[in-house]
Amino acid sequence: MTDVYTLEGIEHRYGDRTVVDVPRLSIEPGEILGVVGPSGAGKSTLLRLLNFLEHPTKGRLMYRGEEIGPDAPLALRRDVTTVFQRPMLLRRSVAANVRFGQKMRGESDESRVQRCIERLGLAELADEPARTLSVGEAQRAALARALVVRPSVLLLDEPTGNLDPYNTGLLEEIVGEENAERGTTVVLVTHDVFQARRLADRTALMISGRIVELAETEEFYENPKAPTTAAFLRGELVL
Amino acid sequence: MDTLARALVDAFGLLLALDPELVEVVARTLQVTIGALFVALVVGIPIGAAIGLTRDLPGRAILIPVIYTGMGLPPVVVGLFTYLLLSNQGPLGGLGWLFTPTGMVVAQTIIALPLVVGLTMTAVQSIDPDLPVQMRALGATRMQIAMTTLLESRAGVTAAVVAAYGAIISEVGAVMLVGGNIEGETRVLTTAIVLETRKGNFALALALGIILLGIAFLTNFAFHRLQVRQGGP
Numbered sequence: 090m091t092d093v094y095t096l097e098g099i100e101h102r103y104g105d106r107t108v109v110d111v112p113r114l115s116i117e118p119g120e121i122l123g124v125v126g127p128s129g130a131g132k133s134t135l136l137r138l139l140n141f142l143e144h145p146t147k148g149r150l151m152y153r154g155e156e157i158g159p160d161a162p163l164a165l166r167r168d169v170t171t172v173f174q175r176p177m178l179l180r181r182s183v184a185a186n187v188r189f190g191q192k193m194r195g196e197s198d199e200s201r202v203q204r205c206i207e208r209l210g211l212a213e214l215a216d217e218p219a220r221t222l223s224v225g226e227a228q229r230a231a232l233a234r235a236l237v238v239r240p241s242v243l244l245l246d247e248p249t250g251n252l253d254p255y256n257t258g259l260l261e262e263i264v265g266e267e268n269a270e271r272g273t274t275v276v277l278v279t280h281d282v283f284q285a286r287r288l289a290d291r292t293a294l295m296i297s298g299r300i301v302e303l304a305e306t307e308e309f310y311e312n313p314k315a316p317t318t319a320a321f322l323r324g325e326l327v328l
Numbered sequence: 329m330d331t332l333a334r335a336l337v338d339a340f341g342l343l344l345a346l347d348p349e350l351v352e353v354v355a356r357t358l359q360v361t362i363g364a365l366f367v368a369l370v371v372g373i374p375i376g377a378a379i380g381l382t383r384d385l386p387g388r389a390i391l392i393p394v395i396y397t398g399m400g401l402p403p404v405v406v407g408l409f410t411y412l413l414l415s416n417q418g419p420l421g422g423l424g425w426l427f428t429p430t431g432m433v434v435a436q437t438i439i440a441l442p443l444v445v446g447l448t449m450t451a452v453q454s455i456d457p458d459l460p461v462q463m464r465a466l467g468a469t470r471m472q473i474a475m476t477t478l479l480e481s482r483a484g485v486t487a488a489v490v491a492a493y494g495a496i497i498s499e500v501g502a503v504m505l506v507g508g509n510i511e512g513e514t515r516v517l518t519t520a521i522v523l524e525t526r527k528g529n530f531a532l533a534l535a536l537g538i539i540l541l542g543i544a545f546l547t548n549f550a551f552h553r554l555q556v557r558q559g560g561p
Contacts, residue, residue, distance in 0.1 A: 140465050142461060142464060142465060163467070163469065166464075166467055167467035169465075170465055170466055170467065171462075171465040173458070173462060173465075175458065177456065177458055177459050177462040179459075179476065179479075179480060180480055189463075189466060190466045190467055193463075193466060193467050193468045193469070193472050194467060234466065235466070238466070238467065244465075
């Protein structure tokens with residue numbers, strides 16, 4: 090089966106600084122890829138490239154075998170979405186926020202909107218203004234808003250970075266279900282090595298823009314090949 | 329105090345009697361104000377939104393101070409400029425707009441446009457810069473992002489409308505020069521106040537002033553209700 094993403098010789102720079110330097114990376118359909126690493130490792134920038142929000146300075150980024158230029162076609166862009174660390178909700182009701190992606194696509198499937206709202210435990214808050222939600226509720230609304238458009242690829246950028254254990258558990262459960270039931274490909278960027286271990290099929294360690302190690306999750310945690318991976322998993326400072 | 333009291337009585341008298349001359353002046357005032365406000369909003373909001381959203385716009389460092397300067401343009405200078413533009417010898421003299429309400433709308437639009445552009449730009453810029461990124465990640469097109477950002481900054485955009493409206497309805501210098509304060513044709517409340525004051529009809533001038541303030545208050549009250557309904561201040 091064609092990989093969802095193929096990255097070849099990808100480099101991304103901000104001025105003189107190279108923030109992503111990935112000679113080769115393939116992301117398979119239906120997998121959950123965990124990307125761990127310290128702050129400033131280029132994990133979020135990698136996700137922005139995968140969501141076609143930025144175009145790499147160098148190299149080839151392919152989505153389902155099609156090379157993506159500086160302006161990704163709208164249909165492909167709408168196949169992928171991101172939930173960021175901050176929920177970034179609009180100043181309207183929770184339900185209107187969840188509906189947003191459908192509205193942008195000119196679609197209207199209210200039963201799906203309601204199902205997503207209920208699934209994330211937001212039914213009683215659906216008509217409340219989004220600004221009144223707690224951080225955990227807001228992030229659940231952000232996940233509902235992403236799932237309602239049925240993306241083929243769900244990119245998660247530290248989605249539970251600000252959440253309590255209950256909300257973290259709920260989000261992980263739903264991401265896991267979405268992956269199992271719909272075969273949604275998930276790329277999860279996280280500081281939380283335990284979260285990647287709980288969710289990911291494969292895990293990568295990213296440091297200074299480079300992928301130091303990428304392996305099956307079990308192997309990555311039990312038998313890290315690179316000394317840096319072992320040090321990172323022990324909680325040591327790696328740069 | 330006596331003059332003020334008489335003015336109040338006169339104002340109510342004029343209003344209750346629906347004095348045709350007064351009705352005509354009020355109608356002309358509203359016609360010019362709404363016309364100029366409409367053009368300034370239709371042109372200014374998209375320009376302000378575009379500048380606010382395009383943070384890497386070339387020439388931005390010059391453009392923004394130019395807009396800010398425009399926000400404080402002396403109306404009488406705008407009047408003079410429009411007068412020269414529309415006069416027989418001017419480049420737009422052939423249009424025959426000098427001493428007409430259309431000419432007054434042109435002058436008022438020039439005064440209001442930088443206010444609308446500048447305040448819309450500021451309102452749009454005050455939106456979290458990550459929000460458009462999130463919208464794009466959810467599949468929004470550039471136009472959809474611009475429209476949603478404008479909706480998000482609606483309280484600020486309403487402030488732009490209020491400021492432009494206030495500048496237009498209270499303006500006197502430019503409309504006096506361009507309109508000529510011709511009775512039955514280009515006389516508006518502000519120019520009528522100047523005329524009546526010069527004639528020594530202080531009571532009537534004050535009455536007209538009270539009516540002008542009343543119209544301004546009622547409109548701003550409506551704008552404020554709109555802001556509150558939208559979750560603004």
